[in-house]
Amino acid sequence: MMSKWFVTGIFALAATPLAAQTSCDVTHTLQGGDSLLSVAEQYYGDRSRWSVIYYANEVALAGNLVNVPVGVELTIPCLETANRKADPKPLLQDDAGIKLLTGSNYAPFTDQDWSGQGLATELVNAALEESPSPVPFSLTWENDWSQHLFPKLDNKEFDMGFPWIKPDCNADPENERCVNFHFSEPIFNILVRLYVQDGDSLAFEKDDELHGKTLCRPKGYFTHDLDREDRQWLTKGLVKLTQAESPEACFNLLTEGKVDGVTLNEFLGYQKIKDMGLADKVKTLDRPISTETLHVIISKRHWRGTTHLYRFNAGLEKLKSTKRYEEIVSRHLGLFWGE
Structure with a gap:
């Protein structure tokens, strides 16, 4: 896979x-x-x-x-040039037994203005349809992502949230996400890329090539991949991390020569470079910083948390065994790259 x-x-x-x-x-x-x-x-x-x-x-x-x-x-396949009709969501109801939480501005994964409200939204819906004895669900959009884990999901205002990146809980069991939440099986995998100025000789074929460099990743974004056990770039001071206010601010620092690289997921990085007109000024290095997985997340304090987790995982496994998973993913990727 x-x-x-x-x-x-x-x-x-x-x-x-x-x-x-x-x-x-x-x-x-x-x-x-x-x-x-x-x-x-x-x-x-x-x-x-x-x-x-x-x-x-x-x-x-x-x-x-x-x-x-x-x-x-x-x-x-042909790339999408228009929003092909999204999958129906027969289980989605305003007042339902299972309450889901997500947020917008995360295209192509979750966005109210994207086809089907996003790739992850359609995959979660399809997995719930394939789960044992499917039940209706509601979907709430909260665009302030900082409110999702704490307090809303932790306080069980909602049963499940998505899509969330899972840290390496084996290496960092005290991570607050690992301590407080169950994670589903992966919905989708994404690469985290490293962007540098065009003309930079940095190849990043080995980790130690970044020692002494300054990287930018926006404030509030995860950093576990930069400090994983075999790197410890931040703990040992091998790499300096600048946390700017936004992806755009990171790319501005890069073009001004104030940081050596910007690290973002491949979709966000591609979109920001396109939007900012930086295609002739910034390049993507071949080797990714990391591979991350997107998940549904459920509070460990939820009295039915393990039941919800089992149902969703069973539905996701069944979905991935059908052509529907491939069709949903291919349609959204085609739409994203075909813009």
Whole structure:
């Protein structure tokens, strides 16, 4: 599955217009020397759109993103240029037994203005539909994410929240998320990327290449990947972290030469570079900082927490065994990269 993909760098950021898409809805037979990056570049004119092809062919690729098997036939889907009709949500009701909490401004995962209100929203809905004896649920949008974990979920005002990144609870069992919340099985995996000024010679092939560097990540964002057991960049003072007010502020510091790199998830980084017109000033390094997983989260103090967790995980497992999971993911990725 997706966890295999961070073994090697797989992105070269390019703000390529949709017009560069040469052909789609065709079949490509993998040849020697092919990679998902090269196939994406061939058909979409942009290596960064490889994930659209991956999710459309996940079964055929058997989860392999690096050494793709020669001879496998890949379906090359068309990128979305308009909001195709989202999946219906028959279980979604205003007054329901299970109360879900999410927030907007997190496209393509959760956003009230995005198709289907986001990739994660559609996956959670579909998993609940596939759960044993499905029951109705309500969905509340709270755009102040700082209110979600504490107090709203911790006080059991809501039964489940999404999507949340799970820290490494084995390495850091005292992390407040690990102490206070149950995590579902992963809904989706994302890469955390490192962005530097175009022309910078930094390659980041090994961790120690960042020693002595200053990185920027916005205030309030997780930092566990920077200080994991095999790095301890922050604890040992090997890397300096600047926590600016926003992603935009981080990129401004980068272009002003006040930090050496910006680290954000691949979707947010791509979108901000595009919005700020920085495609010719900022580049993405091939090797990611980390791979993170998105989850549904439930308070450990919830008296039915483990029941809710079991039901959701069972539904998610069933969903992933069907074509519907692939179809939802492929549609949203196609829409995101096709903008």
